Amino acid sequence: MTTPRTLFEKVWDAHQVVAEKPDAPAVLYIDLHLVHEVTSPQAFDELRRRELPVRRPDRTLATLDHSTPTLPAAADGTRPYTTAQAEAQVHTLENNCAAFGIELHGWDSDARGIVHVIGPELGATQPGMTIVCGDSHTSTHGAFGALAFGIGTTEVGHVLATQCLLQRKPKTFAIHVDHALPAGVSAKDLVLHVIATIGVGGGTGHVLEFRGPAIEALSMEERMTVCNMAIEAGARAGMIAPDDTTFAWLKGRPRAPQGDAWDRAVAHWKTLKSDDGARYDREVRIDASTVRPTVTYGTHPGMAAAMDAPVPAAANAQESRALDYMQVTAGKAMAGTPVDVVFVGSCTNSRLPDLRAAAEVLRGRSVAEGVRMLVVPGSESVRRAAEAEGLHEVFTAAGAEWRVPGCSMCIAMNGDLAQPGQLVVSTSNRNFEGRQGKGARTVLASPATAAASAVAGCIADPRSFFQTSEAAA
């Protein structure tokens, strides 16, 4: 009898080119390497220095997303880059992809977008794969049952040159999510709740596996939101076993297997789940039915609570400093806090269902006076689909700005940023001090909460907006 294995162990075992030894890490094969402009230039330089080619351009996929402006190009084709250096960085990736034979979804591609949005859209992300990118939110792709994690630029060079990485086997951590999320409560609320439960460093050294009925009930986009934020609990990767939801979502996508190959792939993918009796290094149980619309109140994603619950008292000097920075009062709920800026976008929440959730709240309503709202679709595909449904008109009619795809205000390195002191309700993944602009105060939230807060002018529970619109209909 074979030892029961977890999903992670099955994917790990299948990719060990050289097994891990006490004195040497495993040589792990990488099926898909995603590349963007910020973390790759120095890696390509290293290949040039050593006169090495990219070993598998066919397993490498590049896009432009971080440094790119989200305002459209001028009539003469020039784009409003925030600095000449940002523009030069984009050109560097264009040149590197041309020189090394890598498929780039650049400005002229109708599939360009945030790297963690387009990988799945193209069907490049598949169950059982190992996927890396010089970006910590690579954990997103674990939603498909892939082992996907962020790497540094030196490792980007390793993968470009060898298609392999040196890795120590991480530990496993099962997050069992029982029961079902209440109506009007989203995957974003759930993952913020999970991070608040296990802590911002609670997953360090581990791969998370999200499992249980509440996870199985999630759509692929919701699963991506959950796995995206595994890194915010310190875990390099989060995984969800693939199932019929996964297969139906992938079928027919450009890079997905076709015909007989599809059937063979699905038969294999069905084996990619943790065996009964498989052991995890750690386990925790979460009751989904207790989750309410959740927001952050501090300066890391673990400082999160239901928006109608009192903000916990600071447990130490750092938390006290975080509350001061956020201008938040312990004992008072976050709901009702005045808002300056609302951002809907990022690899966490910029997919079509996210935009629909925001639009449902905004339809027939207006962004409150004095509030600026940016809606940035995750990819050109999302943008086209949203425009085909008229969502862009809902946003612009409400007074929000409808932008060109990119990372935008999540990382705030393209010129989309908040001013010092401004409070941003953001559907992104990090509320670190200064993340969205020096001195900016970030409150992480779901797309529906973000939209409700834009309308109310203060942090607001979206469920009352849904009920109103149903009553009106």
Added chain:
Amino acid sequence: MKPLTQLRSRTAVLAHTNIDTDRIIPARFLTTTERTGLGEHAFEDWRYRADGSDNPDFELNRPEARGCQILVAGRNFGCGSSREHAPWALLDFGIQAVLSSEIADIFRSNALKNGLLAVVVSEAEHRWLLDHPGVELRIDVAGGFIELPDDGRFAFELDGFARHCLLHGVDQLGFIRQHAAEIEAFEQRVEQAA
């Protein structure tokens, strides 16, 4: 990477927990295509006042912290993004080692690949180091211990391979490329099975 066998320096202390990589090097400096020159922006938003002058309240701006190569930092140092610009910025700033009770996975991996010693010590030792800023330490990479001025020692765990790479300046890309035949065989096996 240059070999690193030991490091002797006074410590500077940044006691904040969860110092994230945006804190270490804000994203607006990531448009560079070089590895060098990031030191002047390390901890930028803590380090400088609005007028660009040094913030005297920032721990690393204090006279006694100048020239310290060992940073003792609060728990979960380096959390957040995968940007290798964080260890590049610290090294360029003059930091050669980071000691904490917990260091985020990706940061630690990036740091060690650049010869920045990222060392996890026990909670009690961490507490002691936080309480003794400016103490002169000697970090012995081969021996796996930190030597205190009174000859006391804090042992630390370091992955054997990471230690070997630090001590001998091993080129890890070269190391992987020694397995070229196995990589080739793996690809053939997988592609035949598909």
